[in-house]
Amino acid sequence: MATAAMLAGCGGGGDAADGPVTLKVLTWEPGGSEYWQQVKTTFEASHQNIKLDLQSVPFDKYPEVQGPYITSQSGPDVMANNAGLELFDRRGAYVPLGDRAAEINKDLVTYSGACEGFDTSKACFGVPFSYQGNVLYFNKDVLRGAGLDPENPPATWDEFGAACEAIKNSGKTCLALGLSGTFPAYWDFPEIARNYLTEDDIRGLLAGTLSWKDPKLVQVLEKLAEITTKGWTNKNAPSITMLPDGADIFQRGDAAFAGTIISDAVNWEAFGKALGDDKLGVTRWPVINQSAPLAGKFSGIEGAVYGVTQWSEKKEAGLEFITWLAGKENGELWVKHAKGQPLNKNVDPALLPSSPAFKKIQEFVAEPTLHAGVMLSGPEADALARGWQQITLGQLTVDKWADQMQQALERSPTKKQGN
Incomplete structure (x- = not known):
């Protein structure tokens, strides 16, 4: 044969x-x-x-x-x-x-x-x-209950922060989050990194030539820290995983947003079943730096x-x-x-779903960029999650987190250690 x-x-x-x-x-x-x-x-x-x-x-x-x-x-x-x-x-x-x-x-x-x-x-x-990548899902009812327009979700970091305050005041969690395991590295880190890194920088992550002391990466860590230190997430985020625990918070209708993926267990299909397709929205993560070349791109990966x-x-x-x-x-x-x-x-287009969220995702995947999360080694992914947990609990500073990330890079056997 x-x-x-x-x-x-x-x-x-x-x-x-x-x-x-x-x-x-x-x-x-x-x-x-x-x-x-x-x-x-x-x-x-x-x-x-x-x-x-x-x-x-x-x-x-x-x-x-x-x-x-x-x-x-x-x-x-x-x-x-x-x-x-x-x-x-x-x-x-x-x-x-x-x-x-x-x-x-x-x-x-x-x-x-x-x-x-x-x-x-x-x-x-x-x-x-399969094709995979990150998006931000939202519950239209939760946004509406906080006095926000569900047809115009926050598009910038400042708008997202203001929305989170309104959502908190309505008695709901803004962003469902779990910080245990590798999920922060794959699902959250890339969406902040796109606002500070170029594709050459992302390749530097893969090669191990971009230091975690580089101001660009320190800024990424600072913005990740903001998400939890400003109270935008569920209080138990440091002690739970995003799958299934964080996703469950969103599926129960207790949170406005969840940053997950387009394929697999916690995607538009699962959330649509839990909330109703008419109540589920999907958008890109909010832009931090409008001038960043990758800010409006899709973090895509096989x-x-x-x-x-x-x-x-x-x-x-x-x-x-x-x-x-x-x-x-x-x-x-x-x-x-x-x-x-x-x-x-060659998949038959007639088989593709008719879900509004799926159709919206097709707009995003048409503008892909490198996925920064899959460039991290195992030690780096572990250090990212552990450091974010410690930051959230008030046990670590961002500078010390960057030190831990650099040490993790230096323990990564397949990276070139070029910095």
Whole structure:
């Protein structure tokens, strides 16, 4: 078969010659369990020689489960990681796709987040199938109850601050927030960073050549600190995660805003079900610096990337599965069952949702820029969350937070430490 030929040079397939092959797939089930059950059923129906054994792990526990597999070089045949540095840090666990990457991903809008340095001419380690990025959702009823115009949400930082005061006075939380885990790095940091960093600066984050003592990054930390120290969020933000706890605050109608993502569990579809599509709005995060070149852009990135593990004895079957993930059939499952943003260009437009929020998001994704959050290493993402928690509790200054971030950068083994 073509897939077997493509695997030549991958270090051996080892797939069984008779009987179906069972692939162990490690995933946090982006898109939800219903979507992944459809993946299993549909793929197995058209690939009767391959069975999928899905090991689902909660997103916030995923590194704890994946780490020992990588250390022991054993376990799943296919695994997922977020596009960007999280994947690059673990690239030794995956079979590089080599020249096959372009063929497998030929129908995708982009796949650079699966490749080293976001460069498709370099080694690529897997396949994405969804597009991801950050937006600010809002509850129109909460804005209306605070005397605000739900059809004109705050567009600038000053307007947002004034809106938060009005919302607080109405008895509601302004911004639902959880500061535990990696969510602050992925969902909040990029939206402030766009107001201070250029794309070259963001590439400097990836390379480790932009110091956290740089005034631009210190200003980013200062604005993140404002969000909580000015009382714009729920008081328990330091002790909870955004998923599910922070999102639950918004879904219950107790907060006006929630900064989350366009695809996966806490997106327009989930919030529309909880609040009603007519009550859900979506906008960009408020602009801080109008003159910043990226201030009005969309922080976009490929979603989870699935790759074949170096230790798998079923590499041929693994490559066949991830190739299918990149295809039109799975793209349409992603739209129908996960209500997510597909990467495959051939998905039937008639299947795309009619939700007003989804349609508004299409305007945003048309103007993308680099996603600063996925440029952070694991130590940096941890230090960002921990420092923000300490700032909120009055235990840390912004300057000390910047020191902690710089120390985290210096502990990041895959960054060049060029500063």
